[in-house]
Amino acid sequence: MRKYYELHDRSVKAMLSGEGVKYVKANETLSFDARKAEVVAIVGESGCGKSTFAKVLMGLETATEGTITFNGDEIESTEVQQRPREQVASMQMVFQNPNDTLNPSMTVGGQISRVIRKFGVESDADKVHDRVMRLLDMVKLPRDFYHRRPRQLSGGQKQRVGVARAFAGNPAMVIADEPVSALDVSVQAAVTELLMEIQREHGTTLLFISHDLSVVRYLADRIVVMYLGQIMEQGTTEEVFSPPYHPYTEALLSAVPIADTTIDKRKIVLEGNLPSVVNPPVGCPFHTRCHRKIGKICETTRPPVLVDSDTHQIACHIPLEELQAVLPVFFAVDSDGTPTGGGAPAESTAGG
């Protein structure tokens, strides 16, 4: 799937040069799948195209090219208004900021009821009411919150309502786009745990979008690592957290905070800033910052997708055997910080 946004540059210079329309290449050739009841995390820096992908999936935007198949239906070009009711019901989203989705003038009960009716889950008034109560129980909010309005709730409570709403129509898949990043740190873990608990109980497929690998480590079955709208690596969580790594993943891992004093990690500094998506680097998009860049080929030629296993793929010009020989980012140390078990990190930022 590919998604470009048109940017209209109205400057005289742009018009004279015929470069009036530029494209924000938000998603470039994204290709992966998510299976029933699976938790797939999409991870990458700010601006790499994670929300764009979520929006195309939800029908809030349409794709520029390519296909997205959901339960056998191609959905990439159909806006949400044109999608059949069951399809919309079966794919729901938990947004980053609950204020964006909750109607400030409606009670909590009113907005959840509306979703239940809209998706035809129940129509009888008593049954709808009963289902709202069960959804409030599910997200661990007191039942008398039925009558409250969003402004009478804390951020964490609002997001619990957001979760209840997302699950109100019995979705097969829920997309959670940084669902806790707007919340106070003290409630983030509880809301994430709640979401995971409900996902497991209902066997829902969950696409969990985050910019933080450490957050998704303990909740994702599989991880997709994105950079400038492209997939750099995808694999099971275990595969992504151990070599072979994509050099970008390796750098992200080295930035993961660790509290365990028996574990240390190699430090890799990502140089420079994220390049613009309007004018992304040719060849490998990561070449301007890669600590393992092997030469000109990285600047000119799009890297091949290396297949490490049925589930693990890495887009890089470095041969797989070389990536397999890279030392783990994390290694065990004893009490005075000396690496144990002979796994000493001899290399630091060795270029290929």
Ligand SMILES: Nc1ncnc2c1ncn2[C@@H]1O[C@H](COP(=O)(O)OP(=O)(O)OP(=O)(O)O)[C@@H](O)[C@H]1O
């Ligand atoms: N409607 C739009 N028109 C033009 N460009 C857009 C539009 N929406 C997003 N973009 C651009 O597309 C790129 C990808 O944006 P997107 O929101 O998908 O990133 P993201 O990975 O979700 O980032 P974040 O972690 O900050 O939420 C960004 O450069 C953004 O500025």
Ligand code: SF4
């Ligand atoms: S293709 Fe080259 S620049 Fe890109 S990640 Fe691999 S080594 Fe680095």
Ligand SMILES: [Mg+2]
């Ligand atoms: Mg986003």
